[in-house]
Amino acid sequence: MSEAARVAGDLLAADAAARSRALELGSFIVEAPAGAGKTELLTQRYLRLLSCVEAPEEIVAITFTNKAAGEMASRILESLQRAAAGERPEAAHKRITFDLARAALAAGAERSWNLLEHPARLRITTIDALCMNLARQMPLLSRFGSQPRLAEEASRHYAEAARRTLALIAEDGDAGALADTVAAALRHLDNDAVRLGLLLAEMLARRDQWLRHALAAPSRAEAEDGFAQLIGRELESAAAAIDARRQAALMPAARYAAANLPPESPLAPLLEWTVPLAPGADALPQWRALAALLLTAEGEPRKAWNKNLGLPPGKESDTHKKTLAALAQELAADEAAALARVRELPAPRYTDEEWLTVEALGALLKVAAAQLWTVFAEAGETDFIEVASRALQALGTSDAPTDLALALDYRIRHLLVDEFQDTSPTQVELLERLTAGWTMDEKAGAGRTLFAVGDPMQSIYRFRKADVGLFLRVADFGIGGLPLERLQLARNNRSAPAVVDWINARFADIFPPQDSVFEGAIRYRAFAATRPAAACAGVFVHPLVVAKDMPGDAAEVIEAERILEVIDAARRDDPQGRIAVLVRARSHLDALVATLRRQRPALRFQAVEIEALRSRQTIQDLLSLARALHHRGDRVHWLAILRAPWCGLTLADLHALAGDDHRSTVWQLLGDDARVARLSPDGRRRLLHLRGVVGEALAHQGRQRPRRWLESTWLGLGGGACLREDAAVADARAFLELVDRLDAAGRFSLEELERETARLYAAPDAAAGDTLQFMTVHKAKGLEFETVIVPGLHRAVGGGGGGEQKLMRWEEVAFAGTDERLVAAPIRGKGRGDGASLHDYLRLLERERAANEDQRTLYVAATRAIRALHLVGVACPRNDGTLAAPAASFLELLWPALSAKFDEAPLQEAVADAGAGAQFEPRLLRLVDPAIAELLRAGAEVENLPLPRVPTEAVGDGGGAGGDAALAADVGTLVHGYLEMIARDGLAPWPLSRVESLLPAMRVWLGQQGHAEAAVRRGAREAQNALRATLESVAGRWVLGDHDEAVAEWAVSVADGEAIATQVIDRSFVADGARWIIDYKTTKVGTGTTLRQHAERYREQLERYCALFRADGLPLRMAVFYTATGDLLELLPSGEASGS
Known part of the structure; x- marks a missing residue:
């Protein structure tokens, strides 16, 4: 064995x-x-x-x-149900559960519990x-009285309590002492009331961590006892590194060096050094001096000493230098680090000023906590x-x-x-x-x-x-x-043996060697795999080495494309297996999601609280509309709603409207008819439509609930018609429901709306299933996946490592067993010295505990994998050409094991389209005509966008009722609009699965045209079927494919006497040396009429189109494309035989 x-x-x-x-x-x-x-x-x-x-x-x-409570209850009830049914399982551990459940049922039967009938x-x-x-059972003792609501977001209450606390500085009489407390705190922070308010609010959000400490209010002597215990604990490591033997050898050299330096020298405390230093706070000055003698400023063992260190040239100095060099050379890396750590330790006593600040801030925090209670009581909410x-x-x-x-x-x-x-x-x-x-x-x-x-x-x-x-x-x-x-x-029981073996080997080195309550450190506990070995199982490293001067976004695209390759391979190996991409922070998925949407739109995925709605155009437009409606002087957002797709003014029209008047509000400018007359005819029509809708809304301001007011205005402007896909519909609904919730809670304001919108995330794509999921490591805890991909190994996450500023920090210091002392440290005030402070030291401890947690976060990510774990990271050479892992990253933790793979990896070249963003040219996206809510169109030159087109074709040839004709016209508009999008985007982003997802958006749009529900459903199905038939047909894909000089919905204007005639050509391109002119028909040809006969009806129209291009010299070919069947009928010049 x-x-x-x-x-x-x-x-x-x-x-x-x-x-x-x-x-x-x-x-x-x-x-x-x-x-x-x-x-x-x-x-x-x-x-x-x-x-x-x-x-x-x-x-x-x-x-x-x-979720965990529900899962446990479900497991227990399922076990009882199986036992009741007598379903004895095969697995050994399941048999134990079965026997226990059977015994529980017997006990329940004896006592008439009836748990299966009464699971509650x-x-x-x-x-x-x-x-x-x-708290509910004892309202008087809990001081709740009637039960308050739980605040969904309590930060506003914290801010209000902080504001009220600072306002006490203006109080007189009995509140004078409180005013003095506030004044003392403000002096400590250089009278920065804004900063003090923010720090107070942040402390209130974490008051369960400090309130009991503030209420305990330890004496200065007790706090300094705890302080000394902290210092002594740190010095124990230094004493282990420089033990009594080494100290005895160092004493003569240290005394000699100190004797050659002035009394203010850092080495002066070693002048009378004759006995080994104890690991106690009283010996801290000597330990600091010893660190200065043996280590460089960077914490490395010294290799040379000179007169500045008390060792001038001379025979006696040379002897001492040899002693110091021998001892310095003996120091291991961890021993040098333990000695260097001494420099981070603060003086073990409070100054009088520091203790007064501790008392003042402690008192201030207690007052703020009391103010918070009154704020909660007034709001009827709590946290x-x-x-x-x-x-x-x-x-x-x-x-x-x-x-x-x-x-x-x-x-x-x-x-x-x-x-x-x-x-x-x-x-x-x-x-x-x-x-x-x-x-x-x-x-x-x-x-x-x-x-x-x-x-x-x-x-x-x-x-x-x-x-x-x-x-x-x-x-x-x-x-x-x-x-x-x-x-x-x-x-x-989860992971394959190859994965378990790798985790055991790696994390035994990554985790600290022993547990530590003080450091929040956990040593690694090995485990054994119970699953059988599996093919293609294991841990796979994907090292990406890029040039030092490669832009960060280019490196992100390289990483994203490698992740897509891993996903493709995993799906080939296990088509039904679940794949998870796990990251430390949501932002680490931005490049991957963008690359996937650009290159692989057909690849569906679920993103759990990853994509922030605040960055989506639909939400930005709705926010701008809300701000403009509530504040007529908000110039930026008024201009934004004029630029939004429902209006879509060009920059030239915006400048004509507002470029020369920065004093009037935009709403006042909209009412100036002379100014409106400066706009282009298209711009005037758009602006007047918006002016009418918004004017009506402002006339009803305050008479409707916020959601109804905002939503009706948005729909009136054509906002609903701007939603192309069901995801956009869901986004808009989420925003409007947020407005509803804020209003119901009495919290609606523009500031609250902005703050809460930043917390909205796109709902996971339910149609995507669970085979590909993107989420943070924290969201993945408790889950498992056949394949786990951990990208961004090189990325560090800031802000969570104790680096944030806190008004006051506390540390519980254990003496013997559970006996504790409390140490308090105020934030460092401006101009309070540059030496190590207690606050800085406690902050350092928090950073180190956060670093230990980072190790555990990587462990959680790795242990989600059942079959395969893929690690993806990026490294770039340093100035000397060597590779190194970035600090505070997962890659730094894994570098001892992975560095060889990165050294062997080839240098990556930038992806061809990685810099596409640099060449991005913004296009104005807008409705063709806001008064006739047609689908979005995007033109490279917005001034050449077509004028409103009124479809004349009908679904059938029988004439039908007016309602049927209107529906047919709108279905035609819908199909034309989507075909334009497909032609513009290319076929690759439009798989049939995307067409299937369009149905909700189609129904919304048709409903906004005033059709009844039954007609909406029928029309949406007809439009969807037409798109499906087009994309499934060879002719349809050829018509929409990539051709020279290809255009869609091409508006061509020509002078006809004094009038301007505009013809809109559905599709035109050059292929096989000829220009094709193609007209779309969504018509379903009735019985008794062939497609050829029906197409001939449009010969005159197509020949009129062709006449516009005869001067170009290219042969002209014209055809009718039937979207319902995917047939392309070419019409040859009169007198020639026609074919398809």
Whole structure:
């Protein structure tokens, strides 16, 4: 047996023992790595407990999301249903579940539970729902009274509370002390009230992290004790690197160097150095001096010393230099880093000014929290932080539990907590109060259990206040007085062995060597694969090396095209397999989505909260319309609605309207008939249409709800007719529904609309299925895919690594076990010195914890893969020609393993169309005529756009009723419009699947023309069938294909005496040395008439078109194309035989 097989066997044996132990009646904390079957274990545990309680309500299972709660409940009920049906499974772990479910059913039958008929008796809830329920049960103690609404977006409340807090500076009398507090905080920030307000609002959004600290208000002595403990902990690493032996050897040289330098020298603290330095805060000056003596400014071991370091030329200096050189050469990289770290440590005492600032800011934050409570009360809203806080109040303390706590203690006998690695301090405190007294005496605690399960290696939600250190602390010390036995699962049921082996090998090096509550660090826990080996399984690296001077967008296109190649290969290998592209940030998908839409429009995908609606033209136009209607002086947005597709004024017409008057509002200029007369005839018609619709809207301002007012104006302008596809319809609907929600909540304002629109994302394409999905790593947690692609390895993500400024930072410092001290550090004020500050040091700790979380984020991405994991990254040579990974990137974490592959990779050339954006020429997209809401058309030269065309053809030859004729005309317009788009875009972006998706947009457009619902459905089907028949026919694809001098809907004007006659030619191009003139007909030819006979009716019209081009000298050929059948009928000159 190989060593790898032996290790895997040991892991699986330990896993089996842990699973068996987890089903016993005890309290446990279980580490379940990715793919370990955590939900199955929770289901088994729940079923096991059902067989030993008097009522199912005695068991409470807590998850973090409604989806997870629903999945757990579904698993439990399915297990009970299978057991009731006697469906004993084959798989060993499923048989365990079956037996446990059967025992649970027997217990239920004995006690008349009827769980299958009453599944609501299963108490499976989210932690937020639990908190709300607790606060609701004790309204007086929780101080909620009547239940407030949960605010969808509480940031406005935080900003208002911050504003009210700062306004206290103007208060007198009893509020004078508060005014002094505000003034002190403003002085510290150089009287920057705007900055202080923003920092206060940000702190209020995270008050569950600091409010209990602010209320505790530690004394200066207690805080400095904690401060010293922090420094001492850091110095322990330096003392391990420079141990007593090394220190003894360094002492003579250090004293000699210090003696040769002035008293203010950094080395002066070493002048009297005679005993080894202790790892304590009092010795920090000596440790700093030692770092200066041995290390360069970059933290590397020195190779030379001179008189500036107290070692001038001379024999005695040479002896000391040799000692220093020998010791410096001994230092390993991690030892040098530990010593260099000393330089980051601040002085271990507060100055008087610093402590006064701590007190002032602490007091200010408490006032801001109180102001927030009043803001919440006035608005009748609250946030989840407040709900959790009130739930804790409703439970009381462990020393003084409330009646509710005692009642829950009586009713709850077993707690199960899922995803325990994602808990916050408030949530752990809630669990402590729920379990308080469970172990006060053996009799009271008998039979009560807490079961927590999670994977600390998947703790990636620090931005939601999750703290992985809590998992480690609870595993070591339990919750409250309740000890938990630690169990470790070690099997992976998800990934192929090749993937598991790679993950085990790589992440053992990436993760820290040991757990650390203080650093938020988790060592790697290996697991063993249980799946059989699979073909084409494994981890595949796609290194892309680009020139240093290649533009970033060009490199992004290269990466995007490589991703598309990987997707194509994965679909060939496993046509039904699910593929996921996982990124760290949404913006990392921008280039891929753009490339895919440009090159592969037929490739459907689901993007989960990836594409921001704010950047889409439909939403921008709607926002501009909303702003213009609400503010007549908003010149930018008034000009925007004149430029929008429903009006589409040219730049020349806009300049004629407003170019010489910057004082009047645009609405005033629209009412100036003399000014309007300056516009082109087309521009006047467009502007007058908009003026009429908007004038009517402004006359009704304030008389309608915002959505109805905005939507009716938008539709009147022709906004609905500007939507070409169902995705645009969905976007517009999402925006208008947002207006509705804001209005219903009493929050509608332009500022709120802007803010909330930025949070809207395009809905996933439901028709795309789940075979190709784009999402962030955080969204993918808990999911699995046959193929996972992780692009952008080289990209760093800023802002989440503790780098953001905070008004105040706190750190809980553990002394012995769970005894803690609190350290507080105010933000550095302007002109407060350049040395290391406590705030900067705590900020550094946060960055390091974020870096540890980045390692876990990469682990989460890698462990989503079932069969194949593809890693895609870009590197460029440095000045010396070598390659290196960017800092703070996934590639930096993987560089030791991947660098050789990048070194071997060829240099990539820029993709031919990568710079297409540089040659992009904007085109005005607009309705042909806003008064006759026709489909969008885009012309290279907007002045040559055709005038309104009124279709004269009918669906049948029988004349029909007026309604049928109108529908036929509009169907013709619809088909003509789409054929123009296809001709303009080319055939590649128009697969039949895209035609299928057009039906909703077609129905919307036809409905806006005033047709009844039945006619709308019939007309949309006819238009869709015509497009399908055209694209499926050889003739249709030839007509719409790529030809020389190809044009569509070509408006040609000629002088006829004093009048100008304009002819609109549906399609024209040069092929086989002749110019083709083609007219489209959506007509369905009736019985008794052949296509040839029907086509002959249009001979005169086509010959009139041909006459316009006889002077060009090219042979002329004319034809009629029937969209309903895909037939092309050529009409030869009179007297010649005709053929098709």
